[in-house]
Amino acid sequence: MxxxxxxxxxxxxxxxxxxxxxxxxxxxxxxxxxxxxxxxxxxxxxxxxxxxxxxxxxxxxxxxxxxxxxxxxxxxxxxxxxxxxxxxxxxxxxxxxxxxxxxxxxxxxxxxxxxxxxxxxxxxxxxxxxxxxxxxxxxxxxxxxxxxxxxxxxxxxxxxxxxxxNYAQTRSATRYTVTSEDGRWVPTPPMYAQAVEPHWMEIRTMVLDSASSCKAAMPPAFNISDKNSAFYKAMMEVKQVGDSLTEEQKHIADFWDDNPFKLNVSGHVMFATKKFSPPGHWMNIVGIAAKKSGADFNTTVAAYTKTAIASFDAFISCWEGKYTYNYIRPETVINKYVSPDWRPYIQTPPFPSFPSGHATVSAAVAEAMTSMFGDNLRFTDTSLLEFGIANREITSFRNAAKEAAMSRLYGGIHFRFDNDLGAESGKKIGELIVNRLKMKK
CATH class of the missing domain: 1.10.606.20 (Vanadium-containing Chloroperoxidase; domain 2)
Structure with missing residues (x-):
């Protein structure tokens, strides 16, 4: 009604x-x-x-x-x-x-x-x-x-x-196999859900030649015994940052959380809350940016389309990395080796850690949107108001992508190298799409 x-x-x-x-x-x-x-x-x-x-x-x-x-x-x-x-x-x-x-x-x-x-x-x-x-x-x-x-x-x-x-075929593909070997991803609390879409890299790309095009560089080797190893330092950074978050860092983590299905647990009570996923958040940003820039109808449609293509190909590429390395999440390794009661600020999603999906996709779509609207469009992102999360000021799409990547470290769900190497890969994906697609004459 x-x-x-x-x-x-x-x-x-x-x-x-x-x-x-x-x-x-x-x-x-x-x-x-x-x-x-x-x-x-x-x-x-x-x-x-x-x-x-x-x-x-x-x-x-x-x-x-x-x-x-x-x-x-x-x-x-x-x-x-x-x-x-x-x-x-x-x-x-x-x-x-x-x-x-x-x-x-x-x-x-x-x-x-x-x-x-x-x-x-x-x-x-x-x-x-x-x-x-x-x-x-x-x-x-x-x-x-x-x-x-x-x-x-x-x-x-x-x-x-x-x-x-190949989407229909992947609906009946085999599930991810959980094993106990060191450094390998396993389900995380509170849902302990099965790994999501372990065959997504088999989906046909739009512009990328294959899922392995523009792939992220290799992550550090899992090494918990050497406190001077790149992995150990990255793990401890996640814990230390998470233990001393500022209000600004919490807002960044909440704003870019974009968890489409968060399970809240309080005693014996469980309930879910929903928000936009990362591509949904970015599609919403396209509309805000188009209005701010004064884009006409056709240009607005083109901006949404280029952004959607960048997001789609970035996910395929990122998922190829996730299920090649099957990398452990910070929460799992910190709980096992450092502090069994430690929890990230935001909820860990149910798939391997490396590379960061949000960092990869955000960097890719930032290139697509910059090609449509320029590098200095400033506006207020009001996307999360409907979920009770305060607005953030966007100074450029690329800066927003960097903030989205850092939000995963603040949230405690990614190592810094997940974000940095994912963002590098995403930027290459976005640049390739911008260079190959000639939309507006």
Missing amino acids: RIVFVLLVSLVVLGSCQQKGDYKKGIHDPILFARTVKKLNNVVLENNFPPMIASRNYVYASIAAYEVVAAGAPRQFESLAGQISHMPAMPKPTDTANIDFPMAAMLAFTKVGNAVTFPEGSLMGYYEELLNMADSLGMPSAIQEGSKAYADTVAAAIMKWSKGD
Whole structure:
């Protein structure tokens, strides 16, 4: 009932500001596309998609929207078909006079977002809301139908292409084997959950030649006996930093925690809290940055798409490293060799430590976003307010990525080398994507 009421209020406000038939002012608003992305973000959040699967949800939906935009503005934007080597040519529009391309882009995004998530139909209510909004703003029925038909055609082509990325095959792949050898990852408290997505490196990349492209340099060897070893020093740094956190460091750790499913345990009571995962947080930042920069509708769609591609490929590359090294988490080794009661400030996620996923992905998307908006865009990131976490000021995307990486040390869930080497890898991934993809002419 609340959602319907909000929609009605939105339509009343839009209608009061515009004349009937002046639908383009409402439909072509880049903020409306940002709200459309947020609809998918909310579905991902509510259904506990882990971050790497979330990145897949975002990338196909975003590419669908972008291909519609590129078809509608061929002098401004290049199709990704062929630039992504395995991506086929997308259907070209015929009756362009009866297609509103921004409208079609949002419908395609929503249709694909609905197809790659669950429960089935979770976004189709919003799909109908968009059509109702267009009607209420005076979009002619022929343009509504033409936009819907073209959006559905592109969405179908994107979904057919997506079937070849090996995702379905990895659903039945073997689970991670837990062993007791020194230095190897094992499940961590409080959930002691199975390792998440140990075969994600088998997913087809978008721009990277393979999962091992731009891979992180090797981490230090596990060595707990030599107090002068790189590993021992890194382990003790995690404990010492965690034992003396400042309020600012706690805020950084909380702000970039981005744990999509935290299990809270108090005595015999257990309950879960949800937040955006790292790719969801960064997709939200795209919308804030686009608004701050004054980007138009098409540029906003392109920025979301490049960011989603960087996030997707960075996760595949990072996961290749995680399940090559199967590196132990700080919490495990500190509990075993230093302090059995020590706990990190934030909750350790259920997969190996090296390299840091957040550091890798953040560095990659920072390069993508910098290529779209520049290196000095300053804005307030309000993404976490809905979870009760105060805003942070962003001075540049690259600085934000560095802070996101450091947050994992402050949070006690990563060694410094996880973050540093992950960030180096992520930056290379982002640079490669920026250099290879020619989107805006």
